[in-house]
Amino acid sequence: MAHWLDALFNGVELTIEWDGTEMPQANILAFGEQFEVANDGDRNLVTLRFIGFDGDVTGDSDENLVTTITGDEDSNVVVMRALSLAWDEEASEGEAEIKISDEELAGGALEIWHNAKRVYQAASSGAVVGNTTGINELVGGLRLTHRTINTTNVTLDTTTKDGSAFVIASAERNVTLPPASAARTIILYIIGSSTVTVKRHGSEKINDVAGNYVVPAGDSIVVIGSDGTDWVAHTIVDGGGGGSEEAAIVFSPVDTLRDNNTDAPADTNGDQTSGTAFFVRSGSAVEITGIRFYWAGTANQVVKTVLYSAAGAVLKTANVTTAGAGAYTSTFASPYAAQTGIRYKSAVYDTTGAGQKYTKVANNSLSAGLVPARPFFGGRRIGWLDLGLWLAGDNNPTSTASNEWYLVEPVLSE
Secondary structure, eight states, X not given: OOEEXXXXXXXXXXXXXXXXXXXXXXXXXXXXXXXXXXXXXXXXXXXXXXXXXXXXXXXXXXXXXXXXXXXXXXXXXXXXXXXXXXXXXXXXXXXXXXXEOSSTTTTTEEEEEETTEEEEEEETTEEEESOTTSOOOOOSOOOOEEEEEOSSEXXXXXXSOEEEEEEEOSSOEEEEOOOOOEEEEEEEEEESSSOEXXXXXXXXXXXXXXXXXXXXXXXXXXXXXXXXXXXXXXXXXXXXXSSBOOOSOSSOHHHHTTTTOSSOOEEEEOOEEEEEEEEEOSSSOXXXXXXXEEEXXXXXXXXXXXXXXXXXXXXXXXXXXXXXXXXXXXXOSSOEEEOBTOEEEEEEEEOOOTTOEEEEEETTSGGGGGSOSSSEEOSSSEEEEEEEEEEESSSOOOEEOSSEEOOEEEXXXX
């Protein structure tokens, strides 16, 4: 592709390199004695030395070589159009310019200009390399700030420095995220089996939940990304065969019962406790840290979340205030150590009083095809027994609804 070069001629040399192998001869000499031509076949270079200058100079040569040379005797500037250029340091002197920005960041940015275009800008907000209208190649690589986390509570930087961290999970670790910023990615390498909780900085959601993210397995990798508003976190676990191990919960009532459901989750008037029954599958120790549920819409409702035993004993409880439709997660004051093969219930109850609500989906809609006969294994560490438990008031849900399912599930931590 041809491009322009503004070259100041004052008895100096300009060296030009062409894509083709043919060297310019008579076409250049057609300008008379205003240039002398020296060819270097080894380097495929042609040097044009300015000798005399009388009036404007305009000429054309073979289109594969120099296409146009024009000049102005008053300003003593020659403009040359060519297919490619090899810069001679002396002839190019003054063409690259370093200056202080007088545009976007007046007085606050150092810039390099080349061929009348800014190719680099450095400011307190960061460096801008290349022309935004083209693809800029980065030679080499990037080095992100890395840190090791081996203390209980760590807050990642509030700017954009931390990119990855080794989390030594020999004891419980809490890692608080910085404010969400667009296109930011953080990678946590979890080493050890103790609980690691990724906490929000403020009101940002993690995986569309207004709550913290408990890493589901030790000795894993957590990839965390942001769109500038909220965060998304995903854990990758090596199952011993080099692949990604199945998640602790694969069938999620909160997520799956909203898929392909002709009846969207309904915000329904009613004074009832709604829940699901499950058991924990055999394996490493599992703690239940809270309850996750979907709320269909009404804001400012105080929802009580409860973990019940099979006999109806309240094992753990915590409250969540709704802010509209969405998935919510409660966090118990302390986790519950679950036993494998034992029946538990995860339940929610709107404590607001007058105007109480609960959320349901129809179990005879398209989503019915997504649910196997109960009981069934719902993931590596959970089995589902009942998805439609309910009872009037703030009570242990012992009845099974005939045509409703509830979007409630435990939060498991290994």
